[in-house]
Amino acid sequence: MPIDTSSLTRRSFLASSAAAGLLLPLGRARAQTPRRGGELRLAMAGGSSDNSLDPRAFTQQVQRVVGVAVCNQLVEILPDGTLTPELAESWESSDAKTWNLRIRKGVTFHNGKSLDAADVVYSIDLHRGETTSGAKSLFDAIAEIKANGPDEVVVTLASPNAEFMHTFADYHAMIVPAGFDDWQNLVGTGGYVLESFQPGIRATLNRNGNYWKTDRAHVERVTLTVMNDSTARLAALQSGAADVMNQLDRKVYSLVEQNEALQVVRSPGAVHWTFICAFNADPTKNNDVRQALKFGCDRQAMLDVVMRGLGALGNDHPIAPNNLYYNGALEQRVFDPDRAKVHLKKAGLERLSIELYTSDAALPEAVSLSEVYQSKAGTAGLDLKVVKRPADGYWSDTWMKKPFAVSSWLNRPVDQTFSLIYGTGSAWNESYWSNTRFDSLLAEGKAILDFDKRKEIYGELQAILNEEGPSVVPIFADFLDAKSARVQGFEPSGVSDLSGDRIVERVWLED
Numbered sequence: 350m351p352i353d354t355s356s357l358t359r360r361s362f363l364a365s366s367a368a369a370g371l372l373l374p375l376g377r378a379r380a381q382t383p384r385r386g387g388e389l390r391l392a393m394a395g396g397s398s399d400n401s402l403d404p405r406a407f408t409q410q411v412q413r414v415v416g417v418a419v420c421n422q423l424v425e426i427l428p429d430g431t432l433t434p435e436l437a438e439s440w441e442s443s444d445a446k447t448w449n450l451r452i453r454k455g456v457t458f459h460n461g462k463s464l465d466a467a468d469v470v471y472s473i474d475l476h477r478g479e480t481t482s483g484a485k486s487l488f489d490a491i492a493e494i495k496a497n498g499p500d501e502v503v504v505t506l507a508s509p510n511a512e513f514m515h516t517f518a519d520y521h522a523m524i525v526p527a528g529f530d531d532w533q534n535l536v537g538t539g540g541y542v543l544e545s546f547q548p549g550i551r552a553t554l555n556r557n558g559n560y561w562k563t564d565r566a567h568v569e570r571v572t573l574t575v576m577n578d579s580t581a582r583l584a585a586l587q588s589g590a591a592d593v594m595n596q597l598d599r600k601v602y603s604l605v606e607q608n609e610a611l612q613v614v615r616s617p618g619a620v621h622w623t624f625i626c627a628f629n630a631d632p633t634k635n636n637d638v639r640q641a642l643k644f645g646c647d648r649q650a651m652l653d654v655v656m657r658g659l660g661a662l663g664n665d666h667p668i669a670p671n672n673l674y675y676n677g678a679l680e681q682r683v684f685d686p687d688r689a690k691v692h693l694k695k696a697g698l699e700r701l702s703i704e705l706y707t708s709d710a711a712l713p714e715a716v717s718l719s720e721v722y723q724s725k726a727g728t729a730g731l732d733l734k735v736v737k738r739p740a741d742g743y744w745s746d747t748w749m750k751k752p753f754a755v756s757s758w759l760n761r762p763v764d765q766t767f768s769l770i771y772g773t774g775s776a777w778n779e780s781y782w783s784n785t786r787f788d789s790l791l792a793e794g795k796a797i798l799d800f801d802k803r804k805e806i807y808g809e810l811q812a813i814l815n816e817e818g819p820s821v822v823p824i825f826a827d828f829l830d831a832k833s834a835r836v837q838g839f840e841p842s843g844v845s846d847l848s849g850d851r852i853v854e855r856v857w858l859e860d
Contacts, residue, residue, distance in 0.1 A: 420537030540566025
């Protein structure tokens, strides 16, 4: 009998998709009747002058927030972590390899075209084969995608993947009209029509009066202003010039909480940092050097001093402690200068001098975390030189180009996380790491429908990354947004901050 996963219950989700790390102890907002009207003003970090609205090029949050306001996806992850239909009205699979998707009828693009299966095939093909898409490694798992009439899409995978439908929730997977390529003037089926987009500066959107979701898209107009400086964002919020800001500085968390006119929205453990050790460059291609950098990292100091306790310790792999796939049997790595020195000696070194590239682009605390790392690592024989790079252009000029640099990652389903960051040949394999046993086990785990067996394999993958992997993963951080009290319907999300990037169509304004 086919497995219909479009109507997953909360209980069944816990045994499958929730294990992807998207279920968190989040509170539900008090039931209220949304109010229509008004202008929502966002003061946002996460934008730069090289941003594009081509979904293949999405890397930063401004792109993502605009993208999901203008476009829909095939599926959506709700604030409580459950997977729900969006443009894919339903789906089923009998073997986790061939998936039949029923496409929603009666949906119209902003340019007047009716949505059909050909639009879906075109949009997903943007991320397959010869493409610059950051999601290429995810969608290359598709052996064939084709329209079976106007309202059905058939997806055949190269190998079974029990959690494959979550791939369509990846923030690159925006649905656009077939043949569309005018990315400066993005067109979708979403709740808002793009009026203007000035990369690194500003975006404006107007409500789509024909939106097919009658319970979403409440405000009439949205103005998004890029403010990469955290002090400027907070000042805009406090003065009333903005209604919402993202990436609240943890140093002012308690002060904002005490302000009755403002409210903090906290999303637990929704992001992790990596200190990338390039696998294709000296000296970090040597695993003993990488192990020294892991033991020379005082992650507890980072959590206490920089994060103000608003997060959890990492263990040099990307799976958070509140994830159902988390391998709790692994010994928690702690700051151990003596063991770091042992690994340096194995690498033929008495001390290691290395530049650590960092930037606010990764998140506001990235520079402070790097400086705490530097201040403690000296006793472990590590002389770190912190090199600060501007947020504008960091992802194009520094990330994946320097041997030792900071990066950050949102929560994703576990198989996606492993594939994107560590899979051989992935476009976003930021360290260029390659491990044949890791790749083989990952393929095996994806194909297994039994949760317990899949958890065992994914636990082994965490152990491989802990001992041989390229990333120092010190912290899983809570996301902190702040808003005016007049903004209603804003729920935290395990996907990312700003209600999983979907704040624009979810919130409303009270007088």
